[in-house]
Amino acid sequence: MLIPFVVFFPFFGAVLTALIGRKNERAGDCLAAAVCAAEFLPAILLLFRGGEFRIGGIMAYGISFTTDGFRCVYAVIAAFMWLFTTLFGLEYFKEEREHLIRWWFFVLLTLGATEGVMLSADLMTTFLFFEILSFTSFTWVIHEETREAISAGYTYLFIAVIGGLVLFMGMLLLKAALGTLSFDLMDTAVRERGITKEVFAGGICVLFGFGAKAGMFPLHIWLPKAHPVAPSPGSALLSGILTKVGIYGILMTTMHVFSKNTGYGMLVLLLGEITMFLGALLALFSVNLKRTLACSSMSQIGFILTGTGMYVLLTAAGSEEGAGTALSGLMLHMVNHSLIKLTLFMAAGAVVMRIHSLTLDEIRGYGRNKPFLKAAFALGALGISGVPLFNGYISKTLLHEGIVEGIHECTAYASLLRVSEWVFLISGGFTFAYMLKLFICLFVEKNSDAVRQKEFDRERRSMNVLSCAVVFGSSLLMIVLGQPAVMKKLAAFMTGSEEISEFSAFAIGNLKGGLISLGIGAAVYLFAVRNIFIRKGSYVNLWPEKLDLEFLVMRPLLVKILPGIFGTVLSVFGENKLLIPLARAAVFLGTFAGRVLADSTDAVILFFRKTIFKERKAAAPKTDLPGFWWTIRESTAETIGLLAQNFSFALLMTCIGILLILGGLVFMMLFHS
């Protein structure tokens, strides 16, 4: 009963919180925190007592859950992050209480949906909860209901829906091709049937569907927009865990369907590299605290995807050990990134909470004499930059090790992998550079406005005790997870194998990769950031405004190009361009034929008078009637006018229909004989 409790309790808690919160807001806050706490304990118990759970009949297919090392760890991390962000939120939302009940309601719903995804045993269940959390987390993005928030919310929704539907298509393709959606049965199905074209198409769709949520290029556009505008606890969750939901889906299909498919591996690797590099670059250019962190998330997702790609390539090349390294690396990096972003976004929240701004110039020097905030941020920054002794170092080294293994094992495209290795190292360097930029800006430099700096300095404590404990406490995990022994245990538990027990984190070869990265980072900071991005003492945004995938390509395509094309089609086929002319042509033909027939009698008489009766001077009888063409034109117009204005237009259409039939009949007869 542990699994259904973990998944469905938050849904129940959300409803309860909303009901009670309506009556008494303060009680609603406490209840939300209590629900998260009550969720955390059973989630931990899952680590020791796994199991399976299935409900048949829902949506005709049924939903099913299972547990293994990776799923359990992520269930715990989700519960942990929710607990911490909710506790932090108690202070964060103290003064901005607008829509707070809505916030708790949707936060708790999303918790349930996230646990549902993380414990799902088949793609259908994953999809169901994935869609739920896509829509519930939309309300996080628009929570503040400012113009930017709503605009970002629309983008988020747009991508979420597109991702959901592409995923749906992929899921159906996989179901049709493999006959099952259960992850475990997919293994056997793939072994029996191989990767056919349909399976591959389905896999690509699934990759893009989940990739949209993970922030994979080219569906990353929502990420740098949505994270900064959401309230900080929400940004922490969006970045720390919701992106991982996407990764979860990608990882599951990769491991169970495509683990030996080189083409798929290459695709994931390339997309991962692009995401990694582009994210880091965007982060370096950004002048907004949370936007930098958001772009950094995107970049870290790229690292994880790169690891996924390497895992596939190495498995396909037959290197068990290398694949194990890559898998451990990417799973550990997922864990690390979740926890690091939790700390960093909460630290950013502590800044926003007080000074309601995120622009680097305005918050410059805020943290100069706030030791806990400074320490927490520093630990997070050290972790994410991959500095030895902190957690990010180990996972990044493993990922790097995976690429190095790949260069040795997959000789066919060793040169390509060598390039990726450098992209990897440079992206790692950028990570260090932008974190350095943030840290120095917030905690070392003084604000250019001396009065403002004085205000900052006067304020000794930025958070109350609870928030401080939460933020600082979460940052201590960076050190705990920086120990190789802990990480090895964790990796063994998550992957279920002992592949990296031999791995030595601080061997010279491994240190070298990390140090090269850090060196690049330091150089970039010193030469590029200090000299180019800071002009006249303030941080400037050098990213060209126009260079935005969303506004450059996606929106015009949807709003202008497609409707334009179809609109043209409509105007051609619409009644005024097609039916009325058709009717006019029919009437014209009729009048013409009638007039010709009528005149032909006259013509016959004339003919005989000229030939038989030899009336040389004979001419057509002169009448008052107007000319031939004029009659036709006028009577056509008159008829059409009459027709279009009354009911007989319908009858005319009937006639046209019957004429078409007759024409068709004649045609058919001729054709056939």
Next chain:
Amino acid sequence: MNPLILLVPILLPVIGGFLIIPASFKDAKKRAYYAEAVVVLTSVFVWLALLRVSRDPVTVYSFTSGFSITFRIDGMSMLFAGMISVMWPLVMLYAFEYMKESKRQNGFFAFYVMTYGITLGIAFSADMITLYLFYEMLSLVTIPLVTHYGNHESQYAGRKYAAYTIGGASLAFFAVVMTTLYGDAGTFIFGGSLHEGFNTRLMMFAFILGFFGFGTKSAVFPLFDWLPTASAAPTPVTALLHAVAVVNSGIFAVTRMTYYVFGTEMLRGTSIQYICMMTAAFSLLFAAVMAVREKHFKRRLAFSTMSNLSYMLFSVMLLTPEGMTGGLLHMLIHGVIKMMLFLCAGAFMHVTGNNYVYEIDGVGKRMPVTFSIYTLASLSLIGIPMFSGFISKWHMVMAAIGEGSAWGTAGAAALIISAFICAVYCLTVSARAFFPMAGKDRYAGNGGIREAGVLMLVPIVFFCVVDICIGVHPGPIVDFVSRIAGGIL
């Protein structure tokens, strides 16, 4: 039970509805009680007939041999008649409230009730002649409903509606004649009722005329323009007739013709099948994009209806049992969803007097129930799991992929893409209602704007509950429909 009882649900509303005109009620309440009583009684008889009447055909009147008016109940009639028999009484409630201020209500309700009987006639008909007869009658009886407001716009809409539906029916007439000549008088027999000895090419031609002819009522691509224009009608008409009864009778007729007269064997794999499939696929994409362009709330929904009708046509034209299951399921489910959408749109228009999408900004906080349900219905229409739309979309796309040809897969992709566009045109409305970018205060200071009356909310909430029930536990309905598609019912 005597199969002649089938006549009761057809004649009762026709006569009962007609009597409203000579009775010319002065008191709105009396008229409402009378009309509702007729409709409810009819629904009772429908269910009695569905559950109790034997499956034998009953011939009411025979013109010549093999040319008669015959009724019979089978799976498809059960589905269609069962569906509208639940919807009609509920939407009548809505109509009483909605039409309260309108003129000429006697005429309106007379035709509204009569349409019910005619639609049941379509559902119960046992051969092409009977179907065609009621099909034409349906066109005629609904014209006064479209032109009800009597202003220039609705007159124009009425003319256009008449032109399209009557013209379309004349196309279908050829198919009716051909099947009557070469088949068992066009009797509906699952798997086809054509005898040997016809010219296949000519028959194919008849089929394609029939497809587009009957397809006119379900707004298939080149013959669709009447549907958005007909949004000028009062909302109960747009909701019940132009989203469910009339347009679904088009789908119903195409399905009947395809599976019960021509038979799938003859058509499968021919270019005719692919022409029809691709027309439908293009039509559904086209309509979805047009819906995004459209600013008028009801016309936008009308384009969405067109798109969804083309889903059904596409799915039916896959000519597999799965395809038929998907198409019929979507007929039912789309009916429920679109009913919600239109009724919500009607509630908005009734309460605020506004018609355009940009006038929705911020009204969600004033009408939370209406727009929450509107949002749920939109999610359902997109195909989000746990709502009914997901179920039918699942079946349609699975059928399209399972069909095997490249056309099928292309159509499946078209379905998914149009579902995405559907999200754009549906959710922007909800987003505007709840989270407007600007004009947040349009309805803020105005104390007059609040939820519509109870009579209008009851059907909306009811359909929402039905929608979620089907979405969570679709087993029985899917079984029922796949039994129809398997030829068992």
